[in-house]
Amino acid sequence: MTARVLVVDDxxxxxxxxxxxxSAxxxxxxxxxxxxxxxxxxxxxEADIVLLDVMMPGMNGFEVCRRLKETPATAHIPVVMVTALDQPRDRLQGLDAGADDFLTKPLDDAALFARVRNLTRLKAMTDELRSRAMASVRLGIADPLAAAAAETGLNGRVLLVEDRPGVVERLQNALCAFHAVEVESDAQQAVLRAAETDFDSVIVSLDLQGQDGLRLCSQLRTLERTRNVSVLLMGEAEDRARILRGLDIGAHDFLVRPIDRNELLARVRTQVRRKRFTERLRDSVQSSMEMAVMDQLTGLHNRRFMDNRLAMMFDESALRARSLSLLLLDVDHFKAVNDSWGHDxxxxxxxxxxxxxxxxxxxIDLVARLGGEEIVVVLPDTGRDAACRVAERIRERVESEPFAICGNTRQIKVTVSVGVANRRAGDVSSADIMKRADDALYRAKAEGRNRVMVASAA
Structure with a gap:
C-alpha cells in the first residue's frame, strides 16, 4: 500500500x-x-503519515507532534519520531506527545518500511470513517473529530496473553494502575475471550510455550468480532523478523524485551486512544445513518424510509402474489392536546x-411516522380481515389507558382513528393502497372518530 509521506527535518x-x-x-x-x-x-x-525529526530549531519534534495530536483535523495522522536520541526517556517523551512510534537513527530500512506500511494501512481504515462522520455534522450531531481527539486512552480494558507467571505479574503491576487487565495463557482461549468481551487492546507475547503468537494475531485480525481490537506484540530483540511479520499481518504496535514500564504504559495508552478514536467515528456514522431513516421524536422509521421500503414491499407482494395490508392511524383531536397542554x-x-x-x-411489520400525529403500519403477508384485527387491537390499546403528560403529573384520554386497505390485483403502485387507506381514515373521522374503517371493496 502506497501513501503520501511527509518527511520533516531541518x-x-x-x-x-x-x-x-x-521513493524507491x-x-x-x-x-x-x-x-x-x-x-x-x-x-x-496533504500527508498520510509523518516522519518527524526531534532535534529542530524553534519548534522541536515533540511540540510539533503534540500540536498535531491535539488538533481534531490532524489527530488521526500517524506520526513516527525519527531521531538519533536513543534513551528510554527520549522515546517515552515522544510517545507521551502522541507519537505512534519512535525510530532511532541510523534507520533500519526494513523496520522503517514495515512501520510506514502498517501505519498507512491503519490510517486508510479510518479515513472513510472520518469523511462519513463529518457528514453527520450537517445532521446536527456534535463534531465527532473533536470528541475523538479528546480521548485520553486511560481506563482501557486490556487482555494480556502471556504464559510466564513472573512476566504476567510485572506487566499486571505496571498496567493495573491505569487499566483493567485480564490475563490468558492459552492462545485459543484468548481468541474466544476477545470475541466475547469488548477489549480495547490485546497484548500478545511471541514467546508462548508451544503456541504461535503470530497465528493468534492473524485470528484476531480475521474474526469480525475482534477485527477492530488493537493488538500489541511483545518479543525479544532476536524476534525482529517475526515482529515485522506481525506488523504486516495487522498488529498495531510492538514492544521489545526487556520492556520498560513507562514505554509499556505509553504504547498501551496510544493503542487504547486509537481504538476509541475509531469507535467514536463509527458511532457517529451509525448515528447519522439512523437519523437519515429514523424519526427522532418517536423512534419509528421516518417518511423517507417508509416511502422506499413500502415500494419494495409492494413490488415483492405483487411478484409473489402475497397479501399486503396497510393501516393509516391518526390521533383524534391532537391539535386540542397541543392547544390545551402545550407542544411538550x-x-x-x-x-x-x-x-x-x-x-x-x-x-416484520413496517411502522413509520408519516408526519404530525399520523403513523403508517404496513403488514406483509396479511389479508384484510387480519389487518382489521390488528387495527382494532391498536385502537383498543390506545383507548384503554390514559396518557401521562406534563412529566407524568397529569393524564389525558387519547383515542385514534384507523383506515385499513389491502393490495388489490389492479394496483399499480403502493400509492394506490395509501390512497384507499387515507380515504378510509377520512370516513372514520367523519363518522365520529375512535374507530376502524376499511377501504371500500369497489
Missing part, C-alpha cells in the same frame, strides 16, 4: 536520503524543513402513541 541531506529510500519503495514523498510548515501541510490534508405534552403523547402501536405489531 537538515537537507537527511531529507534527501529519506526521500530517496521512500513507491511512496509519494513531501518534505518540510521546520515544524510550522509541517503542521500547515498536515492541516491541508403533545410530544409526550406521540412518543407513548408510537410505543403502543409498536407493541401491537410484529418484527
Amino acid at each position: 537538515i537537507a541531506a537527511n531529507l534527501k536520503l529519506l526521500e530517496a529510500k521512500l 519503495e513507491y511512496f509519494s514523498v513531501i518534505t518540510a524543513l521546520n515544524g510550522v510548515d509541517a503542521i500547515r501541510i498536515c492541516e491541508r490534508g 405534552a403533545g410530544d409526550e403523547v406521540l412518543r407513548e402513541f408510537a410505543d403502543r402501536v409498536r407493541a401491537c405489531t410484529r418484527g
